Amino acid sequence: MRKFAIAGVAALAIAATTAVYAQHSWFHDHMMGHTRMSAEDRAAMADAKIAAVHAGLKLSADQEKLWPPVESAVRDLVKIRIDRAKAREAAEAAANGADLQQPDPVTRLRNRADRMAATATALKKIADAADPLYKTLDDGQKRRLAMLTHWNREGGGWRGRFQRGMMGGDRDGDRGPDSGRL
Incomplete structure (x- = not known):
């Protein structure tokens, strides 16, 4: 049971990190990346x-x-x-x-x-x-x-x-x- 909980937490952390990275990447590419000062x-x-x-x-x-x-x-x-x-x-x-x-x-x-x-x-x-x-x-x-x-x-x-x-x-x-x- 404990291994299952640890695996679940790890999977959730990986999924959350991927979502945050994807959101940051989209924002940077679309909002910041094409702006020239x-x-x-x-x-x-x-x-x-x-x-x-x-x-x-x-x-x-x-x-x-x-x-x-x-x-x-x-x-x-x-x-x-x-x-x-x-x-x-x-x-x-x-x-x-x-x-x-x-x-x-x-x-x-x-x-x-x-x-x-x-x-x-x-x-x-x-x-x-x-x-x-x-x-x-x-x-x-x-x-x-x-x-x-x-x-x-x-x-x-x-x-x-x-x-x-x-x-x-x-x-x-x-x-x-x-x-x-x-």
């Missing part, structure tokens, strides 16, 4: 995320004085990413469905290196600007910073572009025909 959407989302981090930190008056350089540095990184997205969209529009000639592997590597260098410079600027502020944060503010900057991208959220800039790590945003993949 415009440059204005990206900028608006960045503004909202920066404002959320700022509000969530509940900075003291002394800490507030250290915020503007951090925000400016983060906005510089956001601008780089938005400009890349615009360039990618413009290239796709110019191709208008035509099969684009892929750059050779060496050109792709150089292009990727250029993008990574620009990202690295922006990340260093964020680190330099954030260091004085981060040193003044209490444990609660550091915990909230981690929570506010670890949103999940797969669920339509944001997986911490701000956080990766402040805490290290980055994805160089390489997509498209010259992504550097050999």
Whole structure:
């Protein structure tokens, strides 16, 4: 009897998991998967995320004085990413469905290196600007910073572009025909 109950619970769990996965997959494919953000959407989302981090930190008056350089540095990184997205969209529009000639592997590597260098410079600027502020944060503010900057991208959220800039790590945003993949 006990084995039958365990088997029944296992079958129910598998069925429920499959149903939830199927529902999530349908929602993602039909509601989220075909939506492309415009440059204005990206900028608006960045503004909202920066404002959320700022509000969530509940900075003291002394800490507030250290915020503007951090925000400016983060906005510089956001601008780089938005400009890349615009360039990618413009290239796709110019191709208008035509099969684009892929750059050779060496050109792709150089292009990727250029993008990574620009990202690295922006990340260093964020680190330099954030260091004085981060040193003044209490444990609660550091915990909230981690929570506010670890949103999940797969669920339509944001997986911490701000956080990766402040805490290290980055994805160089390489997509498209010259992504550097050999």
